[in-house]
Amino acid sequence: AQKVTQAQTEISVVEKEDVTLDCVYETRDTTYYLFWYKQPPSGELVFLIRRNSFDEQNEISGRYSWNFQKSTSSFNFTITASQVVDSAVYFCALSTLYSTLTFGKGTMLLVSP
Amino acid sequence: AAGVIQSPRHLIKEKRETATLKCYPIPRHDTVYWYQQGPGQDPQFLISFYEKMQSDKGSIPDRFSAQQFSDYHSELNMSSLELGDSALYFCASSEWLVAVGRQETQYFGPGTRLLVL
Numbered sequence: 619a620q621k622v623t624q625a626q627t628e629i630s631v632v633e634k635e636d637v638t639l640d641c642v643y644e645t646r647d648t649t650y651y652l653f654w655y656k657q658p659p660s661g662e663l664v665f666l667i668r669r670n671s672f673d674e675q676n677e678i679s680g681r682y683s684w685n686f687q688k689s690t691s692s693f694n695f696t697i698t699a700s701q702v703v704d705s706a707v708y709f710c711a712l713s714t715l716y717s718t719l720t721f722g723k724g725t726m727l728l729v730s731p
Numbered sequence: 732a733a734g735v736i737q738s739p740r741h742l743i744k745e746k747r748e749t750a751t752l753k754c755y756p757i758p759r760h761d762t763v764y765w766y767q768q769g770p771g772q773d774p775q776f777l778i779s780f781y782e783k784m785q786s787d788k789g790s791i792p793d794r795f796s797a798q799q800f801s802d803y804h805s806e807l808n809m810s811s812l813e814l815g816d817s818a819l820y821f822c823a824s825s826e827w828l829v830a831v832g833r834q835e836t837q838y839f840g841p842g843t844r845l846l847v848l
Contacts, residue, residue: 653836661819663774663839709773718764718787719837721773 620645620712624722631700631729639695639725641710650714652686652693657724658706666708669693700729733757735840737822743846744812752807752843756824762786763805764837765797766821774821780805781827812847819844 621644631637643652654666667677669686677684681698697704710722736755744750756763762781766774767790776789780799791797794812799805809816823837 655839661844662841663821663823665836665838668836713834713837715833718776718779718789718834719774720776723773 620647620650620714620717620720622710622712622720622722624708624710624725626725627723628726628728631727633701633729633731634699635729636696636698637700637727637729639697639708639710639727641693641695641722643691643693643710643712645712645714647714647716650712653711653713653719654684654693654695655709655711655721656706657709663709666695697727700727702729702731705729735822735824735838737820737840737843739843740841741844741846743848745848746812746814748812748847750809750812750845752809752820752822752845754805754807754822754824754840756803756805756822757838760824760826760838761803762825762827762834763799763803764823764825765791765805765807766823766839768819768821768842770818777807809845814847817845817847 623642650671652669656664674686683696685694707724707726709724711719713719738753764779765777768774777791778797779787783799794810797807819842821839821842823839825837826835
């Protein structure tokens with residue numbers, strides 16, 4: 619069975635601060651896929667990034683960056699210079715060749731002006 | 732780009748009534764998934780369909796059924812509604828890459844917010 623742990627239930631920062639959302643995963647499958655989704659207060663689930671198990675390259679997209687480390691089974695997400703519009707619940711998720719998405723419990727990020 | 736379409740966006744029902752939720756996947760996506768998200772919870776997988784056949788089943792109650800039609804849209808039928816069925820229901824779609832035997836990224840619709848009174 620797959621498991622995704624997001625230990626941070628809620629994080630509060632002030633605008634322009636950097637913030638890192640942690641994600642730790644468990645799976646016995648050697649091929650797996652990791653995702654981050656954003657759920658703003660309006661409720662939709664927005665896809666942010668996908669990483670395949672065989673590709674440990676870190677990625678940067680504007681103010682967003684992701685650090686994938688197989689050695690620690692972690693896939694952390696950093697927002698640089700946070701903005702109020704970043705306020706949302708962020709879900710880390712895992713899927714394998716044989717199972718669909720398993721989500722973590724989510725981290726609620728509150729960015730105040 | 733076209734996204735996943737769900738209807739209705741909001742639905743209010745009484746206990747013991749039935750409800751039907753509809754999902755129209757992104758064009759060329761052949762796989763549809765249904766998820767249920769309770770208040771303050773993470774999305775829970777209910778059921779999925781690939782090429783109109785059920786491909787996987789999660790924690791879907793026996794009172795719920797679903798199907799995928801020839802045009803790839805899907806419907807989730809919910810009967811004997813209970814108060815606990817009040818939740819946000821998401822449909823997601825993806826493409827199965829036959830050549831590499833891999834399911835691509837799931838893209839989610841805006842959700843249907845169901846309230847059972």
